[in-house]
Amino acid sequence: xxxxxxxxxxxxxxxxQKFNAPRLIDRIFFWLTVALAVSVGLILLWxxxxxxxxxxxxxxxxxxxxLFSQVWNPxxxxxxxxxxxxxxxxxxxxxxxxxxxxxxxxxxxxxxNFLPRKILTPIAFVIELLAAIPSVVYGMWxxxxxxxxxxxxxxxxxxxxxxxxxxxxxxxxxxxxxxxxVLAIMILPTIIAISRDSLVSTPPELRQGAxxxxxxxxxxxTRVLVPSALSGIIGxxxxxxxxxxxxxxxxxxxxxxxxxxxxxxxxxxxxxxxxIANQFGEASGLQRSAxxxxxxxxxxxxxxxNMLAEVIVNRFQQVE
Amino acid sequence: xxNPSTRPTSTNxxxxxxxxxxxxxxxVYYGAFQAVRNVYLDIPKNKVVxxxxxxGCGKSTLLxxxxxxxxxxxxxxxxxxxxxxxxxxxxxxxxxxxVRRRIGMVFQRPNPFPKSIYENIAFGARxxxxxxxxxxxxxxxxxxxxxxxxxxxxxxxxxxSLSGGQQQRLCIARTIAIEPEVILMDEPCSAxxxxxxxxxxxxxxxxxxxxxxxxxTHNMQQASRVADLTGFxxxxxxxxxxxxxxxxxxDRTEHIFNAPKEQATQDYVSGRFG
Numbered sequence: 001x002x003x004x005x006x007x008x009x010x011x012x013x014x015x016x017q018k019f020n021a022p023r024l025i026d027r028i029f030f031w032l033t034v035a036l037a038v039s040v041g042l043i044l045l046w047x048x049x050x051x052x053x054x055x056x057x058x059x060x061x062x063x064x065x066x067l068f069s070q071v072w073n074p075x076x077x078x079x080x081x082x083x084x085x086x087x088x089x090x091x092x093x094x095x096x097x098x099x100x101x102x103x104x105x106x107x108x109x110x111x112x113n114f115l116p117r118k119i120l121t122p123i124a125f126v127i128e129l130l131a132a133i134p135s136v137v138y139g140m141w142x143x144x145x146x147x148x149x150x151x152x153x154x155x156x157x158x159x160x161x162x163x164x165x166x167x168x169x170x171x172x173x174x175x176x177x178x179x180x181x182v183l184a185i186m187i188l189p190t191i192i193a194i195s196r197d198s199l200v201s202t203p204p205e206l207r208q209g210a211x212x213x214x215x216x217x218x219x220x221x222t223r224v225l226v227p228s229a230l231s232g233i234i235g236x237x238x239x240x241x242x243x244x245x246x247x248x249x250x251x252x253x254x255x256x257x258x259x260x261x262x263x264x265x266x267x268x269x270x271x272x273x274x275x276i277a278n279q280f281g282e283a284s285g286l287q288r289s290a291x292x293x294x295x296x297x298x299x300x301x302x303x304x305x306n307m308l309a310e311v312i313v314n315r316f317q318q319v320e
Numbered sequence: 321x322x323n324p325s326t327r328p329t330s331t332n333x334x335x336x337x338x339x340x341x342x343x344x345x346x347x348v349y350y351g352a353f354q355a356v357r358n359v360y361l362d363i364p365k366n367k368v369v370x371x372x373x374x375x376g377c378g379k380s381t382l383l384x385x386x387x388x389x390x391x392x393x394x395x396x397x398x399x400x401x402x403x404x405x406x407x408x409x410x411x412x413x414x415x416x417x418x419v420r421r422r423i424g425m426v427f428q429r430p431n432p433f434p435k436s437i438y439e440n441i442a443f444g445a446r447x448x449x450x451x452x453x454x455x456x457x458x459x460x461x462x463x464x465x466x467x468x469x470x471x472x473x474x475x476x477x478x479x480x481s482l483s484g485g486q487q488q489r490l491c492i493a494r495t496i497a498i499e500p501e502v503i504l505m506d507e508p509c510s511a512x513x514x515x516x517x518x519x520x521x522x523x524x525x526x527x528x529x530x531x532x533x534x535x536x537t538h539n540m541q542q543a544s545r546v547a548d549l550t551g552f553x554x555x556x557x558x559x560x561x562x563x564x565x566x567x568x569x570x571d572r573t574e575h576i577f578n579a580p581k582e583q584a585t586q587d588y589v590s591g592r593f594g
Contacts, residue, residue: 203431209427209432212387212389213420213495214422214424
């Protein structure tokens with residue numbers, strides 16, 4: 001017998017019981033991945049539990065009324081989160097109103113063959129670079145360049161449409177609307193990159209099928225390609241919404257940190273993350289607890305957005 | 321061995337009826353690569369014409385010229401002249417979208433849209449500006465594709481929930497819903513099991529009452545079962561070693577299979593190569 005052939009003189013059980021390094025590595029590998037997977041879950045639980053326990057004094061003190069109160073008074077230890085909840089949600093929604101049409105439009109453009117690939121690839125790369133700009137840079141750019149640039153336009157809107165509740169105040173240099181526009185620019189790359197990927201990965205047979213029936217490019221895009229890429233597009237919007245809700249630095253620098261709910265988008269406002277960033281340094285006692293309560297609310301909000309995204313994406317995938 | 325640049329004489333005696341599509345000295349290029357060389361071929365009305373031949377002989381490429389689907393490939397270029405009812409398909413004044421409304425296509429892999437069965441049919445009709453009774457059109461098209469009895473209770477379900485054979489008949493139904501004059505079929509049964517294949521072939525016999533059908537197939541039995549006329553394509557290495565496809569022989573199907581004029585055809589249909 002040559003040394004290269006395997007001897008089968010042992011029984012199957014004997015050879016299975018024998019020590020064997022690859023088999024051991026296989027077992028270790030299995031348990032290592034289990035441990036890593038479990039640790040991620042544990043970290044999430046740990047963070048949630050810490051938030052809950054530190055927020056507990058504020059939860060006990062203010063209860064659910066915290067969500068509806070506009071007071072933030074460290075002197076009298078009275079706190080409420082309504083302006084921050086309002087500012088967080090409204091700034092994110094306004095940001096989405098601008099970012100969705102722009103982002104999906106750019107994604108469609110980049111997924112079609114309007115331009116040769118040599119030009120498209122650099123454009124896509126530059127768009128993805130937008131995501132790499134640190135948010136503090138967006139904040140500085142907003143303060144010194146973007147807000148001064150758009151303020152005359154906002155003045156004009158106020159002059160013409162000032163009778164509408166959401167444009168009913170003189171545009172301030174720190175305000176919700178301008179913050180939302182900067183947020184829109186920040187979340188654009190997310191929407192563009194993921195929407196484009198899901199458009200590009202629609203089967204070419206679908207496009208040929210639609211063209212073969214005499215559909216124009218517009219009809220093919222709007223009735224076949226975009227619907228079949230919809231789960232990816234909605235996923236991108238939800239991810240972008242998650243980023244807008246939690247965005248801290250740019251919002252803290254631009255929104256004006258005013259503790260009032262104003263119907264006007266041109267008035268200063270506040271967001272949960274901006275409030276935490278501004279006050280956490282000098283907070284103690286019940287104030288710190290109230291900040292943790294706000295953080296908990298923000299976490300629940302983003303959790304809900306993520307769950308909603310899962311539900312929507314699953315629903316659309318079932319249709320496909 | 322045939323000289324591929326000369327016009328096969330069999331084209332003339334094969335065709336006596338009304339010609340719907342006339343192919344005159346057509347060559348197709350992808351960039352500098354010549355995929356199809358000097359094809360002359362007439363498609364008569366209300367007949368089934370099969371294109372057979374080994375892989376890479378340009379038969380699908382030629383088929384896609386008839387509804388200008390090769391326009392989707394930026395480097396593709398067509399030389400020569402293809403006329404449909406006497407009009408040059410590649411005339412700059414001709415809109416490819418209009419061409420595809422008159423010359424429908426069924427693809428190799430069933431490609432229903434990710435929409436309901438009903439919407440799969442209605443889509444083509446809507447983009448073609450159909451204003452009539454949509455329910456009636458959907459039923460008529462599904463009956464025409466021999467699918468109605470199987471799906472009439474689940475028109476709201478996704479077209480992708482059907483089996484492969486049913487999906488292909490759905491694609492045929494959505495093509496006949498736009499009432500084209502010609503239906504191009506690019507290996508429509510290659511992804512189907514034998515029973516589904518037979519159903520689609522039966523369907524072709526019915527459809528040729530109303531439509532002209534051009535079918536590309538690798539399956540010679542299929543060509544002999546469904547086609548009135550058969551064109552045999554072959555590939556040959558040209559100058560520089562790149563292979564181009566050309567039409568070897570085009571004749572009545574029984575002649576191609578029983579008494580072909582060319583040795584290459586004889587070899588192919590008797591299974592000696594390809």
